[in-house]
Amino acid sequence: MSSHSEGLVGVVKFPGSNCDLDSVNALKSLGLGAELVWHTDFPKRIGDFTAIYIPGGFSYGDHLRAGVIAAFSPSLKAIRDFAKKGGRVLGVCNGFQILVESGLLPGALARNDTNTFICKWVGLELMENVSFLSPSTLPVTRNPKLISLPIANGEGKYMADEKTLERLKENKQIVFTYSSNPNGSALSIAGICNEAGNVVGMMPHPERAITPELGGTDGKEILLRAFKL
Amino acid sequence: MLDSELEYARKMLGHKPNSIELAMLDVMYSEHCSYKSSRPYLKLLPAKGKYVVVGPGADAGVVDVGQGWGVTFKIESHNHPSAIEPYNGAATGVGGIVRDILSMGGFPIALTDSLHFGSLASAHSKWLLKNVVGGIADYGNCMGIPTVSGEVKFNSSYESNCLVNCGCLGLMPLSQMPNNKPLVGQLIVLAGGTTGRDGIKGVSFASRGLTDRSEDDRSAVQIADPLTEKLITDALEEIKKQKLVYYQKDLGGGGLTCGLTESLGKGGLGAIVNLGRVFLRETGMPTDEVMVSESQERMLLFVEHPKLPAVEEILKKYLLAYAVIGETITEPVLRLYRNNQLVISTNPIAYTDVPVIQRKEAPQPAKAQAKKDADNDGAVGGFGRLGPKLLADLLGSQNVCSMDWIYRQYDHEVGARTVGKPSLDSALLQLPHTMLSVKTDSNAYLVFHEPRIGTMHVFAENWRNIIARGCLPIAYVDNLNFGNPEREAVMRQFGESVRGLVEASAILDVPCVGGNVSFYNEDEKTGVAILPNPVLMAVGIGKGFLPKPAACRNGDPIYLVNGIDGLYSAIAEFLGKPVAVPAIAMEQEKATGQFLLGQMGDESGKCPFKLVHDNSKGLGISALELALRYGFGVQLDTEDLFREGGYLIVTSQEAGKSLISSCGKRNIPIIKIGEIGNCNSISANGVSFDWAGLVERYNILPRMMGYG
Numbered sequence: 001m002s003s004h005s006e007g008l009v010g011v012v013k014f015p016g017s018n019c020d021l022d023s024v025n026a027l028k029s030l031g032l033g034a035e036l037v038w039h040t041d042f043p044k045r046i047g048d049f050t051a052i053y054i055p056g057g058f059s060y061g062d063h064l065r066a067g068v069i070a071a072f073s074p075s076l077k078a079i080r081d082f083a084k085k086g087g088r089v090l091g092v093c094n095g096f097q098i099l100v101e102s103g104l105l106p107g108a109l110a111r112n113d114t115n116t117f118i119c120k121w122v123g124l125e126l127m128e129n130v131s132f133l134s135p136s137t138l139p140v141t142r143n144p145k146l147i148s149l150p151i152a153n154g155e156g157k158y159m160a161d162e163k164t165l166e167r168l169k170e171n172k173q174i175v176f177t178y179s180s181n182p183n184g185s186a187l188s189i190a191g192i193c194n195e196a197g198n199v200v201g202m203m204p205h206p207e208r209a210i211t212p213e214l215g216g217t218d219g220k221e222i223l224l225r226a227f228k229l
Numbered sequence: 230m231l232d233s234e235l236e237y238a239r240k241m242l243g244h245k246p247n248s249i250e251l252a253m254l255d256v257m258y259s260e261h262c263s264y265k266s267s268r269p270y271l272k273l274l275p276a277k278g279k280y281v282v283v284g285p286g287a288d289a290g291v292v293d294v295g296q297g298w299g300v301t302f303k304i305e306s307h308n309h310p311s312a313i314e315p316y317n318g319a320a321t322g323v324g325g326i327v328r329d330i331l332s333m334g335g336f337p338i339a340l341t342d343s344l345h346f347g348s349l350a351s352a353h354s355k356w357l358l359k360n361v362v363g364g365i366a367d368y369g370n371c372m373g374i375p376t377v378s379g380e381v382k383f384n385s386s387y388e389s390n391c392l393v394n395c396g397c398l399g400l401m402p403l404s405q406m407p408n409n410k411p412l413v414g415q416l417i418v419l420a421g422g423t424t425g426r427d428g429i430k431g432v433s434f435a436s437r438g439l440t441d442r443s444e445d446d447r448s449a450v451q452i453a454d455p456l457t458e459k460l461i462t463d464a465l466e467e468i469k470k471q472k473l474v475y476y477q478k479d480l481g482g483g484g485l486t487c488g489l490t491e492s493l494g495k496g497g498l499g500a501i502v503n504l505g506r507v508f509l510r511e512t513g514m515p516t517d518e519v520m521v522s523e524s525q526e527r528m529l530l531f532v533e534h535p536k537l538p539a540v541e542e543i544l545k546k547y548l549l550a551y552a553v554i555g556e557t558i559t560e561p562v563l564r565l566y567r568n569n570q571l572v573i574s575t576n577p578i579a580y581t582d583v584p585v586i587q588r589k590e591a592p593q594p595a596k597a598q599a600k601k602d603a604d605n606d607g608a609v610g611g612f613g614r615l616g617p618k619l620l621a622d623l624l625g626s627q628n629v630c631s632m633d634w635i636y637r638q639y640d641h642e643v644g645a646r647t648v649g650k651p652s653l654d655s656a657l658l659q660l661p662h663t664m665l666s667v668k669t670d671s672n673a674y675l676v677f678h679e680p681r682i683g684t685m686h687v688f689a690e691n692w693r694n695i696i697a698r699g700c701l702p703i704a705y706v707d708n709l710n711f712g713n714p715e716r717e718a719v720m721r722q723f724g725e726s727v728r729g730l731v732e733a734s735a736i737l738d739v740p741c742v743g744g745n746v747s748f749y750n751e752d753e754k755t756g757v758a759i760l761p762n763p764v765l766m767a768v769g770i771g772k773g774f775l776p777k778p779a780a781c782r783n784g785d786p787i788y789l790v791n792g793i794d795g796l797y798s799a800i801a802e803f804l805g806k807p808v809a810v811p812a813i814a815m816e817q818e819k820a821t822g823q824f825l826l827g828q829m830g831d832e833s834g835k836c837p838f839k840l841v842h843d844n845s846k847g848l849g850i851s852a853l854e855l856a857l858r859y860g861f862g863v864q865l866d867t868e869d870l871f872r873e874g875g876y877l878i879v880t881s882q883e884a885g886k887s888l889i890s891s892c893g894k895r896n897i898p899i900i901k902i903g904e905i906g907n908c909n910s911i912s913a914n915g916v917s918f919d920w921a922g923l924v925e926r927y928n929i930l931p932r933m934m935g936y937g
Contacts, residue, residue, distance in 0.1 A: 015548055016456050022645040058371040061456030061606020117366050117638045152640040213648045
């Protein structure tokens with residue numbers, strides 16, 4: 001068993017997850033403890049982790065609807081309990097879709113307005129928010145607090161009813177918005193958190209933005225801030 | 230099958246083939262599976278080199294990229310299925326090539342594709358393009374393999390015969406490569422997708438011309454299931470690390486027939502196979518259909534008895550259906566059982582050792598007239614003296630405009646290796662210890678006008694694309710798309726093209742490690758064949774070079790290094806005029822590439838280059854591409870705006886001087902063609918262009934497709 005003094009992020013892999021290795025590699029390259037765990041093993045391992053990362057991909061091939069089948073996996077029950085106790089959970093791309101489908105985050109992610117998959121780097125504004133990724137914890141000195149990360153999804157258009165959107169605004173649950181809305185997301189939302197701020201879902205991929213050669217390093221701070229003890 | 234082939238098969242089998250054997254023979258004797266017309270040519274291709282681990286003949290080639298790592302890659306056509314059912318045709322094209330990579334033990338890390346359609350003005354072509362791109366995107370994205378490089382081109386000759394060539398590249402520790410043949414006493418495990426009626430005799434369908442009845446052949450097109458293939462990929466990774474499978478083979482063209490007979494043929498073995506164990510998608514499938522179904526996402530694993538439980542555990546973990554369908558035996562005979570009854574007892578070699586057909590090539594075509602026309606055009610129309618105004622029209626044309634709309638639909642960054650993104654030149658991938666560059670490219674217009682020299686130009690362009698990214702090309706695979714080989718004129722094109730490959734490959738020292746031949750790309754009714762099209766996929770390794778647009782300053786010179794006199798394919802095709810294909814000095818290409826690579830990888834000093842770009846569409850267009858891509862202006866001042874070949878290089882004024890002198894010492898032609906200028910200001914020989922207008926033209930594709 002790994003030492004817990006440095007923390008250990010449990011990266012959960014579902015059938016069809018495909019950013020799992022990228023995520024583990026990114027976390028490790030930042031000196032963070034990370035372990036890839038198959039979703040059926042996850043419930044019995046959850047006590048070993050200090051935080052949970054749900055990576056991107058196409059869990060269960062996006063059959064029925066992105067994220068919906070994984071949301072019924074036993075591991076999600078364990079993750080829900082973990083979150084209830086205040087544990088940190090970050091879901092990226094398909095991970096965000098799974099969090100939304102499992103009810104850990106409000107709203108839904110629908111087909112992009114372009115009706116196509118979109119792979120590109122986008123400008124994001126980091127909002128004042130109550131999550132572990134608030135501007136006060138994230139040392140983004142640029143003003144406005146703009147960062148750049150890649151998106152890669154076909155169903156990334158954030159939607160929710162008016163009441164939910166109002167609540168997200170009031171409670172400062174909107175974590176990221178797009179500088180230029182690529183897909184028709186409500187309020188240009190790219191990422192949100194739960195009311196307590198310990199569960200965050202985001203469509204952009206921080207794990208793909210950790211070296212200048214890959215196109216930028218703004219993902220580094222996000223992962224460090226989320227998972228460094 | 231020809232009568233002579235039937236007679237040969239009867240001799241090999243030792244009996245008159247029954248109906249099941251006939252169905253199996255029919256697929257294995259197809260051009261697609263047997264390469265019976267092309268084999269005498271393919272064996273001429275230089276295939277040895279210091280990087281080559283596995284050459285042509287395997288499911289995919291393997292090269293040694295250093296420090297114990299192997300790269301396996303291959304390209305294959307899915308032209309016929311895509312013409313009928315573009316979405317599934319293209320998606321299963323990706324799935325099929327990925328399984329070739331899996332067979333060799335590679336973990337797929339990149340996809341490339343070469344797509345050719347009829348004119349974009351036709352609604353049919355738009356429908357094909359949209360759905361082919363959709364099929365590739367959905368399959369590749371779901372599997373988490375980035376599509377990093379490729380080309381999309383349009384020519385009316387592809388109107389009823391689109392080309393969909395899919396390439397894949399995989400990475401593995403060479404120590405984990407599976408064996409190249411099975412041994413006796415091993416269990417045969419079928420894993421993955423169910424066997425159904427889709428793709429029945431797909432290879433036979435692909436080995437004849439398309440007709441107006443081809444729409445009825447939809448059952449010859451397979452259905453794609455990328456989730457299953459992703460699960461197979463992940464399961465094989467675990468299996469590979471524990472060395473649980475001795476030998477593995479994907480089921481693709483020819484289905485179980487091909488998978489079993491090729492595996493047994495290689496091992497000189499036989500097998501007892503219980504077809505009752507094959508898990509079927511539907512009831513009532515007769516034995517011949519089970520044997521020739523090309524249902525997707527299936528693998529054959531050859532496993533030693535004691536290792537079976539561990540293999541089963543992994544397959545179960547990944548929710549994969551599987552069955553132990555048989556076992557290899559010493560006697561070289563394939564015995565198929567169903568319902569405890571022996572159905573056939575047949576000689577595997579009869580299916581794999583298909584006799585060559587010596588096709589006849591037409592004599593040297595009377596091309597004097599065409600050449601004369603082209604020369605006249607050169608002299609009178611004068612591609613070399615065309616004015617700058619045409620640049621804007623060419624920029625907004627279907628073969629030159631930006632393909633952003635397409636590659637943004639592909640997840641080209643998953644895997645977190647894509648350092649050089651799809652846009653210009655080749656893709657650049659970060660491997661554990663080296664950069665790897667890959668490019669898939671063609672130029673059918675040149676090949677059509679002069680197959681041998683045209684093909685050499687294609688080879689050189691591939692080479693330049695890799696060099697421009699700071700890598701040394703080390704191997705290539707080819708996808709040779711031609712018309713009906715029974716026509717002597719087509720065989721002439723094919724033979725000439727292969728001879729061009731042989732020559733270029735030998736001089737540049739870039740061996741062939743595999744490939745695919747697609748014949749019968751013609752409209753059966755009209756007999757009109759496609760523009761002959763050898764598509765090349767080359768890989769290179771090295772330190773890599775990334776463009777430094779932020780370092781570009783006003784007044785920085787733009788040079789053309791080693792441009793080719795009289796080469797004008799893009800403008801000629803745009804104007805619909807014949808083109809003379811000038812000779813290409815391959816030794817000079819090699820020397821230039823090596824020189825530039827040396828500059829880029831200079832240990833002591835810094836690389837003097839700010840931008841390096843392959844000049845394949847004419848230097849005016851190549852310069853505009855840089856300007857629009859990176860957002861600065863250019864002032865061009867040069868004759869011959871449409872001339873192709875060589876590299877555009879941007880340096881500082883200081884570095885430019887020493888570049889000129891270094892090139893001079895090596896007799897490498899270099900000319901200054903213009904300068905980097907003020908943002909948003911573009912001119913050529915005094916004619917100014919409206920920036921916004923150029924941007925609009927360059928990005929015309931989504932509007933042409935009815936998006937945005």
